[in-house]
Amino acid sequence: MYNISIIGSGNGGRAFAAYLSKKGYKVNLAFRDKRKIKSIYNYKMVQSEGEISGTFKLNLITNNYKKLVEQADIILLVVPAFAHKEIAARIAPYLHDGQIILLNPGRTWGAIEVYNIIKLKRPFLDIHVGETQTLLLTSRAVKDYGVQVLRIKDSTDFCFYSNYPNYDVYHTINEIFPELNPVYDIRITSLNNIGAMIHPATVVLNSGSIHRKQDFLFYREGVIPHISRIIEEIDKKRCMILDALGVKALSFLRWVEEVYNVRAQDFYEAFQKIPPYATIKAPKMLKKRYLTEDVPTGLVPLWSIAQYLNLPTPTIESIINLTDLLLNTEYKRTGRTVRRIGVPLKLLKPKSPIESVNDTLITIL
Amino acid sequence: MYNISIIGSGNGGRAFAAYLSKKGYKVNLAFRDKRKIKSIYNYKMVQSEGEISGTFKLNLITNNYKKLVEQADIILLVVPAFAHKEIAARIAPYLHDGQIILLNPGRTWGAIEVYNIIKLKRPFLDIHVGETQTLLLTSRAVKDYGVQVLRIKDSTDFCFYSNYPNYDVYHTINEIFPELNPVYDIRITSLNNIGAMIHPATVVLNSGSIHRKQDFLFYREGVIPHISRIIEEIDKKRCMILDALGVKALSFLRWVEEVYNVRAQDFYEAFQKIPPYATIKAPKMLKKRYLTEDVPTGLVPLWSIAQYLNLPTPTIESIINLTDLLLNTEYKRTGRTVRRIGVPLKLLKPKSPIESVNDTLITIL
Structure with missing residues (x-):
């Protein structure tokens, strides 16, 4: 069972937490402003309504990036694209070989930006950075305790940035998110913004x-x-x-x-x-x-x-x-x-x- | 006494008609849409309030450019600047040597545009084309009979487009409009728009x-x-x-x-x-x-x-x-x-x- 860390606890981050916890994954959630997620923090649970309905446990909720990143197999970034740069720099020291980072979404060149920032700091790290073309889960945060998932899109492209596609990584992502559609040219996910x-x-x-x-x-x-x-x-x-x-x-x-x-x-x-x-x-x-x-x-x-x-x-x-x-x-x-x-x-x-x-x-x- | 033709019977044209008629000049007014100036047309008079107050006679009110242009010593264009081009082409055939055309205002390059259009059609015509930097008379048309003159500005630049200033022309304009301030570089009137x-x-x-x-x-x-x-x-x-x-x-x-x-x-x-x-x-x-x-x-x-x-x-x-x-x-x-x-x-x-x-x-x- 994968250990998945979600960075971002707004609309999208909460929806992914519910989606993944429901499927039984170990879910860690990073937040920036504790007041906004007070109940989620206190109960270590996300309450979801709409397409995903129920109350879902979190493994960890923290603003300690070290703890969050070190234990993760997969890291989802669910933040505004202008924050990718800063987050890439902050998590870079704690990453280890083989981890997968997926930006939801990358907007234009998100995966390349994150990949290059990490590689500049950790040239020998074996890391996989990908992006989705848009947010898979259309959702709205509900107060400080939950989320409303309005829609799980049925086909959202995703792509990893690398010279040759690593099919294992694509396979892992599709195992977790069967709705995501693999493409092998980062320009498809980046330039249809x-x-x-x-x-x-x-x-x-x-x-x-x-x-x-x-x-x-x-x-x-x-x-x-x-x-x-x-x-x-x-x-x-x-x-x-x-x-x-x-x-x-x-x-x-x-x-x-x-x-x-x-x-x-x-x-x-x-x-x-x-x-x-x-x-x-x-x-x-x-x-x-x-x-x-x-x-x-x-x-x-x-x-x-x-x-x-x-x-x-x-x-x-x-x-x-x-x-x-x-x-x-x-x-x-x-x-x-x-x-x-x-x-x-x-x-x-x-x-x-x-x-x-x-x-x-x-x-x- | 000069014979002055005004092309344009909106806010500005009516104000100039009142201003000039009050001073005793023979004033001819051109219109485009008779309905808008019905009373002015029927009574051959402009009623003015505000800084200029009274009812003022017109010599002629017509949409016949030939009649209007041929008898004029001075022609005032008081129309949106995008119309200068078309009016220049329409009046060109009827102009004669020594006439003065003044654009109120020229916006940018109005005098040059009008001068060049006329010269293209009538290369040997001795014509003077000038422009003001802004409208001398701040005014508002009143229904189909008159105008309200809100303000006579105390210093508005004007300039004639020519290689060497013809001081007689400047003098004539200042005789009629003492409030206008002569300048001798068309860029001053054109580029302070x-x-x-x-x-x-x-x-x-x-x-x-x-x-x-x-x-x-x-x-x-x-x-x-x-x-x-x-x-x-x-x-x-x-x-x-x-x-x-x-x-x-x-x-x-x-x-x-x-x-x-x-x-x-x-x-x-x-x-x-x-x-x-x-x-x-x-x-x-x-x-x-x-x-x-x-x-x-x-x-x-x-x-x-x-x-x-x-x-x-x-x-x-x-x-x-x-x-x-x-x-x-x-x-x-x-x-x-x-x-x-x-x-x-x-x-x-x-x-x-x-x-x-x-x-x-x-x-x-």
Whole structure:
């Protein structure tokens, strides 16, 4: 039976704790702010409702990373992507050979960032770092004692970052999470970061009313037709970048079909039709994950790849520029650029024209 | 007594009609939509209140440009700057030697645009084209019969576009408008376009709530502290461009002092303190002059100069890019770029390093 440590005790971390404890694994949970998980801490139990229902025991709940990391076979990071860097540095000293780290999700280049930080500190460590494309469990934290699991997605891609796939590691993850779907190109999990297509543009172009705390439904009313055109342009550029790299892109409209089973003619219609969007309200301040996570770990890496490929992405760059001014940040410099992450250049090699010709030939034949 | 034709019968056009008729000039007024000026048309009179008060006769009110232009000594254009181009082309056939055209205001490069369009069609015509830096008369149209003149500004710059100043022309204008202040560098009237610093950014970053028709005071509530930083950045870049050209810039904060007699520590404070801003409401749709005029005839020319000078202006470019997507326009291409207007390159010559050194020397001596 695996010993699994979960770092992050918000919506996702609690849901994973319930999911794994229910399956009988030894579950350890790390927290940052004890007040927020007081009952979970006191009773060493997570109460879950929804798709997973019951009260589930924890093996350990602590903010002692040493204890948490040393005993774990598998470590799940369930935190905002902007925290991956810091957590990687904090856990690095306690890791040992053969451990598996899975980011839920990695956003763009999460696994590479964590892997490179650990390897810089522990060059000889035999570690496996992977990421999921999105959060497997749609969930909401309930007060200081539990979680509501709204949905267990039926197919979420995951991938480990390495030169050659280690099938044992994939097998272990699928043994624990049969719903996860293995893929063998980290660009598939990293570059289909749909949230980054939608959230920053919508917040920036609604920044006045968000700061004024005017009520509106984030997607249904926030994505006015004009803004949907901006989101469309951003997603089009992402697909163009993926295409230039020879990676099959999952377009936003296709994603809407796959995830929500909604067919839409255009972006605006999609936002009007996706059922859960009917109740999601706008945030009441600008400094929230829609910007603080999705810009540095979503739009910035995309823009940086485009720079590398010499593809102009004026709209993506505009949203980054304005975010940096709105929040007084420097995401364009501090975000996940190709250089800062150390993305191997072979992952950024443009599909050669010869390859394209071959593709065509094969299609014709 | 001069015969003066006014093209444009909105707020400004009506105010000029009252101002000039009161002084005894023969005033002709052109209109576009008869319904909007029905009483003015029927009675051939403009009723004015406020700083100019009374009922004032018109010599002619017509939509016949031929009649209007042929008899005029002076032609005032009092229309949105995006209409200058079309009007220049329409009046060109009827112009004769020695006439004076004054744009109120020109926004950026208005006089050059009009001059070049006319000269292209009538190369041998001896015509004088000038522009004011802002509208001399702050005014509001009143129904279909009149106008309220809120303020006659006490010092508004004007300039004629020519290689050497024709002092007779300046004299004629000052005879009619003693409040106008002659300057002899068209860049002073063209590149201190403050509206373009403020309006587009505020609309773009409030575009969601404007489209949703949520009520807010445009300046007081629309320019949240975060957005004031974006406006500050845009204005800083404008001043940098002017500085690179060796033209003294009027910064926004300085302008606020001069025009409103308000001293502010920062941009946000300025927007909170300027008295008339206390009541100005946000527009209820995006396709309004704050974007349709200020982007193509304010931000685009500035961005284009910066391109020419090789100065990066990412924030200005971001606002242009997003406007083009929001409105489905191509202002970046169709707006007043250096190339499209035909701005003489001598107006864009960077201040030479030698000149700067001399400046320093002089300061030291």
